[in-house]
Amino acid sequence: MSAHTDAVGVDAGPCPLMPTYGPPSVMFVRGEGCWLWDRDGTRYLDFLSGIAVCSLGHAHPKVAEAVAEQARTLCHVSNLYATEPQMHVARTIDRLVGGPPGQVFFANSGAESNECAIKLARKWGGPGRYTVISAGRSFHGRTLATLHATGQTEKHEAFQPLPEGFRHVPWDDIAELAKAIDDTTAAVLLEPIQGEGGINVPSDGYLQAVRELCDDRNLLFMLDEVQTGLARTGRWFAHHHDGVGPDVVTMAKALGNGMPIGACWAQEAVAAAFKPGDHATTFGGQPLAASAAKATLAVMEELDLPTRAAAAGEIMRSSVEALDGVASVRGRGLLLGVELAGERPAGEIVTAGMAEGLVLGTAGATSLRIAPPLIISDDEIAHGVAVLDKVLKS
Numbered sequence: 001m002s003a004h005t006d007a008v009g010v011d012a013g014p015c016p017l018m019p020t021y022g023p024p025s026v027m028f029v030r031g032e033g034c035w036l037w038d039r040d041g042t043r044y045l046d047f048l049s050g051i052a053v054c055s056l057g058h059a060h061p062k063v064a065e066a067v068a069e070q071a072r073t074l075c076h077v078s079n080l081y082a083t084e085p086q087m088h089v090a091r092t093i094d095r096l097v098g099g100p101p102g103q104v105f106f107a108n109s110g111a112e113s114n115e116c117a118i119k120l121a122r123k124w125g126g127p128g129r130y131t132v133i134s135a136g137r138s139f140h141g142r143t144l145a146t147l148h149a150t151g152q153t154e155k156h157e158a159f160q161p162l163p164e165g166f167r168h169v170p171w172d173d174i175a176e177l178a179k180a181i182d183d184t185t186a187a188v189l190l191e192p193i194q195g196e197g198g199i200n201v202p203s204d205g206y207l208q209a210v211r212e213l214c215d216d217r218n219l220l221f222m223l224d225e226v227q228t229g230l231a232r233t234g235r236w237f238a239h240h241h242d243g244v245g246p247d248v249v250t251m252a253k254a255l256g257n258g259m260p261i262g263a264c265w266a267q268e269a270v271a272a273a274f275k276p277g278d279h280a281t282t283f284g285g286q287p288l289a290a291s292a293a294k295a296t297l298a299v300m301e302e303l304d305l306p307t308r309a310a311a312a313g314e315i316m317r318s319s320v321e322a323l324d325g326v327a328s329v330r331g332r333g334l335l336l337g338v339e340l341a342g343e344r345p346a347g348e349i350v351t352a353g354m355a356e357g358l359v360l361g362t363a364g365a366t367s368l369r370i371a372p373p374l375i376i377s378d379d380e381i382a383h384g385v386a387v388l389d390k391v392l393k394s
């Protein structure tokens with residue numbers, strides 16, 4: 001038996017999964033709200049929500065019903081044809097992004113949403129203008145192009161040669177960004193708050209300065225809101241905290257509350273660079289995924305989820321900040337990076353948390369990532385923080 005099968009005690013025989021994720025420690029079989037159950041019936045409080053995906057909690061009845069009803073009605077047609085859920089979700093995204101009217105391309109994941117943005121930047125830039133500048137420590141996906149956009153060179157090494165046309169500059173440094181622009185530059189691609197890189201919030205005014213620089217140099221200002229978008233940080237989109245209007249916004253994770261769907265939104269004048277045949281996907285925004293997104297966005301609006309995420313985020317932040325063993329807490333809303341005191345390895349705390357029934361993530365070697373469902377109650381926050389306290393003291 002491989003490490004995978006040993007760890008979760010699944011079936012005998014070699015593990016059929018490629019070892020890209022390391023051995024899983026648990027097999028989950030059921031979820032409800034902020035709670036997960038493993039195959040032995042043990043219950044876990046989910047402080048990670050599938051890495052900022054299940055913002056409405058697990059098995060939300062309205063999303064489940066929408067998907068079931070859609071499955072009974074129309075599972076799939078080609079993107080050559082219109083479907084109602086897709087149109088509805090595109091309009092809702094455009095309204096929630098705000099600002100000048102835009103158009104949407106639907107994808108299946110965050111990386112694919114960013115691929116669309118990168119291709120759009122190249123098409124918009126025209127011949128010779130193709131370079132996308134992104135930030136050190138950024139994360140934009142694992143396809144070859146989005147991997148190169150990702151500003152973590154250690155992740156590039158094994159996969160050379162990567163597609164050309166990417167350059168990285170230090171995060172949160174406007175002077176270095178200005179210096180990196182040349183005649184080949186088409187766009188700047190940033191996360192408004194870096195997620196995988198450690199939950200790094202930029203200085204006040206940085207994103208505004210980037211917007212101005214892009215205007216001055218005639219570049220697209222593209223924001224990757226795959227992790228931060230759709231209420232996670234206490235606003236519909238994290239860039240709303242900064243009062244900037246990007247040209248392109250990508251999103252995915254929370255959009256389908258667990259059904260795979262991503263989107264690349266662009267201002268109409270930018271989207272017009274694409275012509276039929278320039279980009280496509282079989283499944284992107286297909287009816288099942290789009291019906292999940294339609295229900296998810298409706299419930300998010302009904303609950304005014306950004307407001308709840310902001311309030312719950314304050315409670316979470318102040319409770320976690322007060323714990324022994326916590327050096328500092330970064331982030332906004334319910335996307336928090338917890339820097340552990342004494343450079344304690346975050347992976348150890350995640351493992352210990354799991355053993356105590358608390359699902360946590362890491363954001364770098366010495367930071368925990370806390371990104372629970374946004375519907376989390378005050379009592380559930382208190383319960384999870386008490387478990388974390390116990391784990392940090394052990």
Ligand SMILES: Cc1ncc(COP(=O)(O)O)c(C=O)c1O
Pocket residue numbers: 051109110111112114139140141142191195196224225226227228252253
């Ligand atoms: C900011 C950001 N962009 C892109 C991605 C890639 O998304 P996916 O894993 O859905 O391809 C992620 C995933 O964590 C992300 O956090």
